[in-house]
Amino acid sequence: MNAEPITYATLPEVMIYQAALTIQDGELVFHGYGSPVPTLAMLLAKRTHASHMVHIEGATYGINPEPPFLPPTSNDWSLEQGSVMAIGISDLFDIAARGDMGRMFLSGVQVDRHGNLNVTAIGDPDTPRVKLPGSGGGCNLSGDVQHITIWTTGHRALTHKAGKRQFRFVQHIDFISSIGHVSRDGISRQALGLRGGGPDWVVTELGVFDFDPVTHVLRLRALYPDTSVQDVLDNTEFEPVIASEVSIVPLPTPEHVALIRRFDPLRTHQREFKSTDLSRCFDL
Amino acid sequence: MAVFTSENKRMLLAEAASIVQDGMTIAIGGGLSWREPMALLRELVRQGRRNLHAVGTAHGVDVDLLCGAGVIDIIEESYVGFEQDFGMAPNFRRACESGRVQVLDTCCHTIIQQLRAAEYGVPFLPVRSVQGTDFLRLHPEYKTMTCPFTDLPLVLVPALAPDVAIIHAQYGDAQGNLKILPPLVADLFFIRASKHVIASVEKIVSTDELRSMEPNVPYFWVESVVEAPYGAHPTSCYPFYAYDRAHLTDYYHAAQAGPESFMNEYLAPYVFRPATHGEYLSLIGGAAKLQELESWKDSDDAWRTLFTAPEGAIA
Numbered sequence: 001m002n003a004e005p006i007t008y009a010t011l012p013e014v015m016i017y018q019a020a021l022t023i024q025d026g027e028l029v030f031h032g033y034g035s036p037v038p039t040l041a042m043l044l045a046k047r048t049h050a051s052h053m054v055h056i057e058g059a060t061y062g063i064n065p066e067p068p069f070l071p072p073t074s075n076d077w078s079l080e081q082g083s084v085m086a087i088g089i090s091d092l093f094d095i096a097a098r099g100d101m102g103r104m105f106l107s108g109v110q111v112d113r114h115g116n117l118n119v120t121a122i123g124d125p126d127t128p129r130v131k132l133p134g135s136g137g138g139c140n141l142s143g144d145v146q147h148i149t150i151w152t153t154g155h156r157a158l159t160h161k162a163g164k165r166q167f168r169f170v171q172h173i174d175f176i177s178s179i180g181h182v183s184r185d186g187i188s189r190q191a192l193g194l195r196g197g198g199p200d201w202v203v204t205e206l207g208v209f210d211f212d213p214v215t216h217v218l219r220l221r222a223l224y225p226d227t228s229v230q231d232v233l234d235n236t237e238f239e240p241v242i243a244s245e246v247s248i249v250p251l252p253t254p255e256h257v258a259l260i261r262r263f264d265p266l267r268t269h270q271r272e273f274k275s276t277d278l279s280r281c282f283d284l
Numbered sequence: 285m286a287v288f289t290s291e292n293k294r295m296l297l298a299e300a301a302s303i304v305q306d307g308m309t310i311a312i313g314g315g316l317s318w319r320e321p322m323a324l325l326r327e328l329v330r331q332g333r334r335n336l337h338a339v340g341t342a343h344g345v346d347v348d349l350l351c352g353a354g355v356i357d358i359i360e361e362s363y364v365g366f367e368q369d370f371g372m373a374p375n376f377r378r379a380c381e382s383g384r385v386q387v388l389d390t391c392c393h394t395i396i397q398q399l400r401a402a403e404y405g406v407p408f409l410p411v412r413s414v415q416g417t418d419f420l421r422l423h424p425e426y427k428t429m430t431c432p433f434t435d436l437p438l439v440l441v442p443a444l445a446p447d448v449a450i451i452h453a454q455y456g457d458a459q460g461n462l463k464i465l466p467p468l469v470a471d472l473f474f475i476r477a478s479k480h481v482i483a484s485v486e487k488i489v490s491t492d493e494l495r496s497m498e499p500n501v502p503y504f505w506v507e508s509v510v511e512a513p514y515g516a517h518p519t520s521c522y523p524f525y526a527y528d529r530a531h532l533t534d535y536y537h538a539a540q541a542g543p544e545s546f547m548n549e550y551l552a553p554y555v556f557r558p559a560t561h562g563e564y565l566s567l568i569g570g571a572a573k574l575q576e577l578e579s580w581k582d583s584d585d586a587w588r589t590l591f592t593a594p595e596g597a598i599a
Contacts, residue, residue, distance in 0.1 A: 033316060033342060034367030059316060059342070060467045068584040071591045072368035073344075075318035075467055077522045078587060086466055089341070090400070090473070093393035097412065120389050121380075125422060131380035131387065133365030133372060136342050140393035143413030176418045177389075183416035192415040193436040266591055271368040 006254035006261075011205060011280035012273050013260050014224065015153070016040045017252035018208050019105070022149040022201040025050040027102030028095065030145075032136050033059040033074035036269035037151055038105035040070070043263050044256060053102075062086040070268040093137060096144035099195050104145040106138050106199075107152050112173040113217045113238045115150060115180025115199035117142070125175050135177035142178030143189070146196040153272045155204035157235045167237040169218070181216035188216075205277050206232050208249055212241045222247045225282055254284055286479060288507045293460040297561060300482045300508040301327035308447035309337040311399075311474035312346050314519060316367065317527045318467060320346040321452035323515035324484050326555045326564070329353040339446055341392045341470050344373065345518060345535060351379040352539055352546045353555070360388040362395065366536065369529070374539035375546060388422060394441055396470065401443035402477035410438040449478035452516045453501070454524065455494060456485035460506030463499045465522070472500065481505050484512040486524050512561050514574060525577035529593035531568060 009017075019041035023029055027050070031038035035058055042055045046064070055064050059074035066082025080086055087095075095101050108117030109132055119138065123129030142148060158166045173184075181198045182188055189198050198216075202209040208222040219241035220232055225248055232240065252260075260269075270278055301324055304310060314320035325346055328336075337358040338347055347364045350356045352375030364376040379385040397409040408427075415437060420426055427440045451471055455463040462483055464471055475481050481501075488511045489497075513524075518535065520527035538549035558564040565574065580587040 033363075034365070036368060059318075069588045069591070073317040073527065074367060075314075075316040075342075075469070076520065076527075080467075088466075088468060088472075089392065089470055090396050093396060097393065120418070121387070125387060125389075125418065127383050128381055128387065131372075131377045133376075134342075134361065134363035134389050135391055136363045137392035139391035139417050139419055140411065140413040142417075143415065144393075176416065179413075179416040184418070187416065189416065193412060193438070194415065195412065266588065268368055 006257045006284065008281045008283050009252050009257045011224065011277050012037070012269055013257050014249065014251060014282060015151070015203060015205060016044060016260055016269065017256055018203045018249055019149060019151055020045040020048070022203070023050045023053055023103060026052045028054040028056065028100060029103045030056045030092065030101060030141070031058045031105040032138060035105060035107070036070050036264065037153070037272055038149070040260050040263055040269055041105070044259050047259055048256065056087070056092060057083070060086055061088065061092050067263065069266050070264045071266070072268050072271065093140060096141050099144070099146070101141070101145045103147045103149060104141045105149050105151060106142060106178055107150065108177070109168065110170045110173045111150065111152065111168060112170055112180070113240070114182040115148070115202065115211060115218070116173050116176045117150065117178045117180070118173050118175045120175040120177045122174055138178040143194040144196070148199040150199050150202040152204050153274070153277065155206045155235055167235070169236040169238065171237045181211060205273070206235060209240070215241070217241050219243055220246055222249045224249055226280060251282055251284060257284070287504045288460065289504060292458050293503070293506060293509045294458050294488065295508040295510055297323055297327045297484070297510050297512060298331070300324060300484070300510045301331055303480055303482050303507060304328055304333055304336070304448050304450070306333055307335045309339060311339050311446040311449045311478055312343065313449065313451035313469065313471040313474060314346070314516065315342050315467070315469040316344050317369070317519045317532070318469070319452050319516050319521050320344070320519040321450045321484055321515065322346060322517060322519060323512040323561050324450050324452070324482065324510070325349060329355060329551070329555050339390070339395065339444065341395060345532060348373040348375045348539065351375040351385065352543070353551060356385055358386045358388055360390050362390050362392045369532065370536040374536070378543065389419070391419060394419070395444070396473055398441050398444035399470070399473040399477040401441070402445040403473065406443065408440045408442050410440050412436065412438060414439045444477065446474060446478040448480045448482060449474035451475065451481060451483040452521065453483055453485045454521065455487055455489055455497060456483060456509045457489060457491045457494045458509070459491060460503035460509050461491065461494050461499045462501035462506060463494060463497045464501065475501055475505055480507050482508045484510040484515040486513050486515065486521060487511065514565055515561065517568065523581065525574065526580040526587065526590045528568070528573070528577055529591060533593070
């Protein structure tokens with residue numbers, strides 16, 4: 001084992017820690033496949049502040065796994081190692097449908113002000129300009145789960161050659177794959193008869209957000225030591241709410257970082273990040 | 285769901301694949317990079333099957349291959365991609381973006397409810413979710429109603445009985461009893477809802493031996509069983525073998541480079557050229573390659589190494 005002292009955390013590791021902090025002890029928690037950031041957040045939370053959480057693995061549906069490493073594909077036996085057993089696909093979705101799933105992690109290529117997410121298509125869904133892979137179980141789970149943590153590693157808008165900016169946090173969402181607080185027609189999730197409170201946390205590489213309790217609009221709560229309110233405003237197409245007190249996110253301890261590095265020796269989680277974010281480091 | 289009572293359902297890949305006819309709705313077993321019936325799917329491509337409608341949950345190289353070969357017209361899956369491995373699925377994207385296939389994305393619980401309705405012999409099942417999303421716009425066949433018991437708004441999704449479930453299992457017997465090891469993904473739902481089930485297996489064993497493994501699919505649902513060792517390659521089929529990352533890397537690059545490159549560098553050498561499944565196994569690297577893919581069980585280090593396979597490593 002590498003016994004070198006841990007003196008810094010990378011931005012991805014700090015972000016994984018923020019995602020872990022959204023998990024409450026005793027919750028039944030699920031992440032989708034292809035989601036190493038939430039997978040590591042769940043592995044971390046269960047071994048720190050939330051030892052009674054139930055970890056259901058993203059594609060194998062193994063319960064409380066102890067994986068030797070995170071592979072880049074989710075339906076792999078390595079992600080079932082250490083589980084006492086796995087449940088089946090209908091068990092998983094039935095747990096959510098009857099209201100017993102406490103938290104789920106979801107992401108999107110487009111995110112709107114109310115936490116609606118698009119992972120289906122950019123442009124007209126019948127003739128998409130970009131066909132995205134699809135929502136997996138996200139559409140159903142977004143309406144059935146008690147709490148949702150949204151995460152994305154692509155908050156920073158891209159600038160194309162012609163100077164056109166491509167936002168991830170968009171004014172207009174092309175397709176609602178999973179529902180946030182309010183539908184396209186302005187109907188609240190309660191009026192739609194959906195379960196739970198919808199997304200309560202949004203963790204990005206620029207900051208940590210929740211939603212304004214009255215307007216249900218994305219609200220900035222905390223920044224990283226190297227990001228600013230202006231960074232958030234510049235990279236969000238709509239106008240987010242800024243909390244009256246914006247804090248700096250808590251940094252993980254060396255023990256937290258050691259756990260993340262132990263579970264992900266292949267650094268699979270880094271594949272989610274741009275190289276400029278991989279080089280962001282914070283002294284512990 | 286018909287009942288198939290033949291004592292001996294062993295078939296060749298070509299015979300089993302011919303049960304799938306042009307225009308049918310197929311449900312492909314396994315998911316992502318795990319236990320997908322690739323040998324049977326390659327045979328469908330070789331036989332020139334057309335206009336299929338694919339339904340299912342989260343898939344990868346299987347659906348992408350069928351898209352690249354022009355076999356599918358309608359895609360009703362919840363996800364098609366390569367996750368953290370390679371990201372988006374190139375042939376699937378091209379097929380959807382060119383309008384060559386009809387995009388009918390679905391969601392895992394929705395499709396399970398539709399399959400369960402077929403399994404239960406009822407015309408539909410309700411779901412609470414889906415409301416507020418644009419899947420309602422994509423699927424006019426879903427209906428909404430106010431629940432007569434609770435006054436809650438609900439979405440009704442119609443029963444879905446695929447024409448053929450195409451499954452790869454670890455073990456089977458000649459009669460068609462199967463033992464599928466988890467993750468089962470949606471296989472059992474496909475099997476119970478579909479009109480026909482064709483299966484390939486890593487190994488055909490005696491009924492006595494299969495009984496000791498506690499089989500999970502009874503023979504009378506299964507129309508054909510084909511012994512095809514490594515029949516899920518390049519996806520994984522534990523406990524036999526891990527997925528072939530090097531092969532998938534080359535697959536991805538051939539697909540990413542465009543339809544012509546995919547035809548010349550992938551379909552021609554790996555689907556059309558080998559006359560038999562045995563020849564295919566030689567072409568992908570033969571015994572040395574298979575031994576490497578089986579090495580996952582030697583140690584965690586050996587297993588982990590299989591996920592760092594060098595790029596461009598097809599023999």
